[in-house]
Amino acid sequence: MADSLDELSTQELHDRAIHRAERHLDVRFFWSLLRLIPAAEAISGDEGEAEFDVQSSKGLISDALHSGDGRLGEALRPVFIDYLRRHPDA
Numbered sequence: 001m002a003d004s005l006d007e008l009s010t011q012e013l014h015d016r017a018i019h020r021a022e023r024h025l026d027v028r029f030f031w032s033l034l035r036l037i038p039a040a041e042a043i044s045g046d047e048g049e050a051e052f053d054v055q056s057s058k059g060l061i062s063d064a065l066h067s068g069d070g071r072l073g074e075a076l077r078p079v080f081i082d083y084l085r086r087h088p089d090a
Helices: 002-007 010-025 029-045 048-056 057-066 070-086
Strands: none
Touching: 002 070, 010 029, 010 070, 029 057, 029 070
């Protein structure tokens, strides 16, 4: 499974990780994702959005749901791969 994860699209990694976390009520994963999103947005070039998210939990929750999209998804790709490798049942 480890090698095959690298071949998946970022959106597929996101979808699998989110689906697994939802199925197992893995609040710890969602919390870590929410904490990483502002930094990932800054890395992906969206510093204005990162600043807004630090101040707005509503923005963070919305971002978590769409965290597999575009440059943000690419910045979080290692997080999705790491999570899926630790949970091969996903």
